[in-house]
Amino acid sequence: MSTQESQAPSAASTPILDPTAGPVALTRQLCNIPSVSGDECAIADAVEAMLRSHAPHLVISRDGDTVIARTELGRERRVAIAGHLDTVPINDNLPVRDEVDPVTGEAIIWGRGTVDMKAGVAVQLALAVELVAPAVDLTWIWYDHEEVASDLSGLGRAMRNHPELFGADFAILGEPSNGTIEGGCNGTLRARVELHGTRAHSARSWMGVNAIHRASVILSRLAAYEAERVTVDGLEYREGMNAVRIDGGVAGNVIPDRCSIEVNYRFAPSRSADEAVEFVRTFFADADSVEIVDLSPGARPGLDAPLAQRFVAAVGAEPTAKLGWTDVSRFSALGIPAVNFGPGNALLAHADDERVPVAQIESSFAALHAWLSASQEPPVK
């Protein structure tokens, strides 16, 4: 689709989102629109319709199922704030329910998407409507296809299609971070490591070379490997090197001539993508082939930017390192410092008992609201 303003989707077919009810109610409304990756049209339509009804101060663009809404106030600085609209598959955990956490006694919203990341999107949508005159110009981005292969990302696609919309001085991604700031992210690389052998009938196994047996050397090295902890800009990033898939064999009576191991390497943002590739190729130098099948660089924390320092002060808690790869690295690749900030515990993302504390939705909203209303002030020390 074009980036020009298009007609609002028809109200008849579009679920209604009500931003005036606040971010907690919006969280419930967003979760209850099923939006598994690849099926984000309904929720993107709902978001676009809501903005067109309630936020006439925003210039709205659409790219596939990604919605981009910008203030154009001529402020000195611009902040991009993004969240993905999709979820992993539903597993009997929709519609969401209001519950009390049996351990903490907190009020929670339980169900798919509450953590990853409808609560974050709800905070953003409520602010997008409410902040008609923020202290900085804002670029709001709600995008599709985050929970699938990196090359399908709606954010990546929109950045390629419309680079002119993405200029900013700082970016915030609403990934769950317990309402604290998680700086940067580890990079991630997946490689297919292959061992070869020679087929033979298994009754005469000494005439062949067993490729699965050859994999034992690789797997032993992986099992023994202790991943590093790397401090980058004051935050500690913990790495990881793991076999995530293995496959080999021809038939029950054949010595196998091939074994394939898929490895996932999570690397600190102090390593470049090229350095990560080199490390993996050296680590598996005795394999018959090493093919890089997926590679996403990490992002440094970016907390040295003045805007970021003011945000840290507004949140009021110590920033930590983000370990999982997130789309902050897409902003980082455009030269835009970026952090993760959203309600919810990332350890519950994708879990069937995904649940978000109501208080975190409210505190995240309050911190962002305070910062965006006053971000021209000098940093609090």
Next chain:
Amino acid sequence: MSTQESQAPSAASTPILDPTAGPVALTRQLCNIPSVSGDECAIADAVEAMLRSHAPHLVISRDGDTVIARTELGRERRVAIAGHLDTVPINDNLPVRDEVDPVTGEAIIWGRGTVDMKAGVAVQLALAVELVAPAVDLTWIWYDHEEVASDLSGLGRAMRNHPELFGADFAILGEPSNGTIEGGCNGTLRARVELHGTRAHSARSWMGVNAIHRASVILSRLAAYEAERVTVDGLEYREGMNAVRIDGGVAGNVIPDRCSIEVNYRFAPSRSADEAVEFVRTFFADADSVEIVDLSPGARPGLDAPLAQRFVAAVGAEPTAKLGWTDVSRFSALGIPAVNFGPGNALLAHADDERVPVAQIESSFAALHAWLSASQEPPVK
């Protein structure tokens, strides 16, 4: 179908086999009837039709695509002689061709099934027609589904359905043995060995337990294991213990909670099936589960039987151990000593350049002919 004599299949739809042309011509004719496992109806019909036309001295039974033909001469002893009708899949190697082996200069027949085991079946069919008054009563068995899972075997099925047809003092299986006697066979066992772990997001791998990494201990033990050589009744059986399949993994960003290794253990006929199971369970005692998915006991050579000794003399070459599992163990399980004897090199079985020397077809025919015509004589020392 019943074991009573049935109507001959209609000539119009049945390929014609001509036993009067001798075993070499019959080999070509049999090979050129495609008969991959599960598709043996045409060849079984052709065999049955040929016997009804050319061998009125035989009492013919049929069980599915297995044909059984018996003399009923009231002889003191009975010999069962069996061969399977199916082949592994064709791979651009039919119809068969007459060639000269570039290495040995021998006349050969080249193509799928020549070795495993249409040449052996051809020798048997030619003898079944010619030997109207053999020195022993004969039970000829040509059966389906040998090249697939053991529980599909047409021989096993026919033995279960019609045990009364299978009594014998000795048995010969026409598996390729270079025209020499290969005694008994190794047993074979397949086991599924599972390792468990705990899923986690691969960005926080230390929160999970990687089941594929755990498999390294099992695979290292397999890679280091030196299979035994066991002498049984004077013949040396070489064993084997191999991973033949491996499978594990959930997704590219998940620490896998399961890895499954399929192991094939080939064990000497001095070990019982129970002993083999015990050995495997002990070998993999540190796995989370060991499931026996296939188990076929071996067969001792059986060369101490007087009939066998006379057969050894007629063949005139030193018997050796059969390493692969064969259906001799089905006769062994019925208490019938059994050996493998057929033209062709077993190392070429299933190979795309499968080929049998014409001279071996003729010598195998001659040896069996001599023995069956005179097997009541005292053993030659």
